[in-house]
Amino acid sequence: MRMGPHGMLPGDAKAIAGVKVRGSSMKRVAQFAKPYRWSIAGFLISILLAAVAALVPPLLFRTIVDQAIPEADKRKIVWLTIILVTAAVLDAVLQIIQRWYSARIGEGLIYDLRVALFDKVQNMPIAFFSRTQTGALISRLNNDVVGAQTAVTGTLGSVVSNVVVLGTTLAAMLTLEWRLTVLSLVVLPVFIIPARRVGVRLQDISREQMGLNAGMNTQMTERFNVSGALLVKLFGRHKDEVRAFSGRASRVRDIGITSAMYGRVFFVALGLVGALGAVAIYGIGAFMVVSGGITIGTLVAMATFVQRIYQPLTGLTNARLEVMTALVSFERVFEVLDAPVAIADRAGAVELENTRGNIDFDNVVFRYPPGASVSIASLEASGVMSGTDPDTDVLRGVSLQIRAGETVAIVGTSGAGKTTLAGLVARLYDVTSGAVRIDGHDVRDLTLNSLRACIGVVSQDPHMFHETIKENLLYAKPNATEAEMIAACTAAHIHDVVAGLADGYNTVVGERGYRLSGGEKQRLAIARLLLKNPAVMILDEATSHLDNESEALVQAALDNAMHNRTSIVIAHRLSTIRDADRIVVLDEGVVVEQGTHEELMIRDGFYAAQIRAGGTALQG
Ligand SMILES: Nc1ncnc2c1ncn2[C@@H]1O[C@H](COP(=O)(O)OP(=O)(O)O)[C@@H](O)[C@H]1O
Ligand SMILES: [Mg+2]
Structure with missing residues (x-):
């Protein structure tokens, strides 16, 4: 469900780096999300319930260890086990419900944005199509809309679930044993600061990866159509093409390895912190049990809880980055939706009926429109408005009656x-x-x-x-x-x-x-x-x-x-x-x-x- 940087697209590398997300975009996103408000509410509630349900097992483990076992109360053990099974099943059901909501919202948004974009693009003047890179435009409809919907489902979902899981778990831990809780948090800065660094670096790597992939794709689409393939053959450039391609592909390979290593280091470190946290709890906690400060059950519960706080904490440190990435996709969709339509029906336009076909050019002067008035810079080949704007009149006063x-x-x-x-x-x-x-x-x-x-x-x-x-x-x-x-x-x-x-x-x-x-x-x-x-x-x-x-x-x-x-x-x-x-x-x-x-x-x-x-x- 979390999408991260891979949702972004070829050619977008620069776009993400350059764009600042405006506050007004948030409002527009909210507008698009509005039809789904009930689904979003259901989604968030199911996240909340799942987080609360997850608190139950560690607390019941504690009861089993501290009460049921010492008291040799078999009935109690059976009952607690039944409740534990129910909690596990409930958790599973909640996960399905969550996914159902997020899929409905996500796919619904993708549909809305796609249809709106298609409609808009059909309305654009021909000058737009003569300047725009088709591939870039299609990628807006295919990929950016997917990136945009993750702003609502993925990012919103993960932020909310991280906050809720963290809040409830920490509250439970603090209630059980505040000194151990503080202890488990002490190790965090050691991890979180480097984790942020790695997160940012991973994002950079992903952008670079997308750029390289886009280059590779361009070569393929250009060479795989009939005319391109013919050109390669007739000029005998097969070997050179392969060489150029393997150069590109090898860079994709190398950065793939770097990206894999960074990603793995990140998760290994996260796992390590979790393990160390549990060890610290058991180590220090065991002394506290021996000295009679806490019960064995509390120790077990604390050791289980501690595993649940590191992942959301790191998730939240990178949340801003994720939100920005998702919002940039939204902005790229809005960019197209908001593009001015140079040629459109004016208010009160009338229908042409019973046409006879008299045509009158009345002193017509025409100059091709400047790029900025018809096109979107980021959809042009170079990513900036290309070429100089036309500076001569193509028609210089044509009068003609037909x-x-x-x-x-x-x-x-x-x-x-x-x-x-x-x-x-x-x-x-x-x-x-x-x-x-x-x-x-x-x-x-x-x-x-x-x-x-x-x-x-x-x-x-x-x-x-x-x-x-x-x-x-x-x-x-x-x-x-x-x-x-x-x-x-x-x-x-x-x-x-x-x-x-x-x-x-x-x-x-x-x-x-x-x-x-x-x-x-x-x-x-x-x-x-x-x-x-x-x-x-x-x-x-x-x-x-x-x-x-x-x-x-x-x-x-x-x-x-x-x-x-x-x-x-x-x-x-x-x-x-x-x-x-x-x-x-x-x-x-x-x-x-x-x-x-x-x-x-x-x-x-x-x-x-x-x-x-x-x-x-x-x-x-
Ligand atoms: N889309 C365009 N943008 C800018 N200039 C154009 C465009 N299309 C044509 N021109 C210019 O307008 C002039 C007239 O072109 P055109 O009407 O196609 O001529 P013709 O059909 O008589 O050969 C040419 O100088 C051409 O370079
Ligand atoms: Mg012509």
């Missing part, structure tokens, strides 16, 4: 700001100044759900979850019928391919599933969008890395998809952009020219120059 149903191609050199511009329509980011409007509504005044329901994006490399094709398709429309699904796939020119697979629509795709070709995956993504049926389509380099043959198929699918919708097409191939109603040329964040292909060729400006040069510069 009519409902129009197909607009956006062209421009790589880095011109095309993807950024398209992202603003779906409100992946908020404009720095100016506004993006859909059907006259500023996108910031609309609910995110209704806004995104009306926008479909096809990018260069669409993502499929590691699930069946059917599940991936239904992600867009969970209640779609089989017929709708097949119609969408037929329009996207992918139905025949899917139908030809052994498992058909039940084929598992995704990173580790059936390997769809680039063009097939693209068409499947288009089918998914057709099910979603958005009013606005954004194609960002959707066909750029496909060969001519797959491009033709995807293009055919796209033509179906773009039919009757407002479409923004970002592309560099002449074949893709030529048929657009209008071509908009973006350069360094401003619209430099626009018109149909013919108009722009006649104009003989930027566009015409690029086309004549072979269109190579018009790449994304």
Whole structure:
């Protein structure tokens, strides 16, 4: 139940050292614990009862030795034995009850924190995900929540039980024989002072251990995925990888040995003190018995009690450390829960309904947000906010009206700001100044759900979850019928391919599933969008890395998809952009020219120059 330093996590080594626990955190912890107050009460009461029950046996031993044996009272012996057995059984039952409560509280808290974190993370803007280390984030949900709940169950439980056991035992001892009690406490400082030192050192070792383990894990996760494994093989770096790994693993081994030794020394010393305490009681106590100061029964009881005070005493000396460790986990959870959500529904946001698909960029200026406003430093690779904050405007005053149903191609050199511009329509980011409007509504005044329901994006490399094709398709429309699904796939020119697979629509795709070709995956993504049926389509380099043959198929699918919708097409191939109603040329964040292909060729400006040069510069 006690968790100690091992509950903390990779990458956290520094975090523990640096963080000061704030008083306000205690209040928040209390809030999270509130739903469990009755369970916590039950938990603490069972601890209390167990501590009291534990006092019974030594006292009864005393009665047996001092009264029942000298009086040769067999009935008394039988009765005392029955009571002793009952006390032992009661103790066992109380232990089970205690564990039941602590498990309910602990697992309940883990559940609450996990669900709250998952919900929160889903709400974070895309900029957060582009900066955050996924591993660090997952470790918050997996491990920190476990560390956090130990603040309530483990640490609270051990502190309370130590205080209660110590208090009751010392009270019993003092009542029985105060001089022997004082004697047994005299040996303590000799042990407690070094014990504190060892405790702190153990904590340091654990942190170092976690850091080393994290390094080892990172190497493994990086090398064990398909692309990493491929890289190692193709560059023939197998031996070097093993060498690097064995270097890391050997440090883990060495520190493991150090940690084991420190831990053992600690417990051996604790056992030694206990043994010495008992010896001192028997040694001095025996003289007192001989001189008639105390009875043999008192001596036996005292020797039993003394064993019970050293463990809680050392436990309490390290309690502060333990509480801090557990609270740091809580703070790391709060850090994520409290992160500002840069993109959220504003109060009174309205639903976008009956979308026609007029899009209006009104003097849009955009600069990527600084890291601190979207990200959490401790979740970034280096543990600090990395990189310099963007200091140039990516879009420098773009004004552009797109009519409902129009197909607009956006062209421009790589880095011109095309993807950024398209992202603003779906409100992946908020404009720095100016506004993006859909059907006259500023996108910031609309609910995110209704806004995104009306926008479909096809990018260069669409993502499929590691699930069946059917599940991936239904992600867009969970209640779609089989017929709708097949119609969408037929329009996207992918139905025949899917139908030809052994498992058909039940084929598992995704990173580790059936390997769809680039063009097939693209068409499947288009089918998914057709099910979603958005009013606005954004194609960002959707066909750029496909060969001519797959491009033709995807293009055919796209033509179906773009039919009757407002479409923004970002592309560099002449074949893709030529048929657009209008071509908009973006350069360094401003619209430099626009018109149909013919108009722009006649104009003989930027566009015409690029086309004549072979269109190579018009790449994304
Ligand atoms: N997440 C980001 N954070 C900071 N700068 C970015 C980010 N994404 C893109 N940029 C910068 O914005 C500029 C425009 O990028 P982008 O819109 O992707 O161009 P395009 O799609 O036209 O190639 C580039 O200079 C790029 O470096
Ligand atoms: Mg781009």
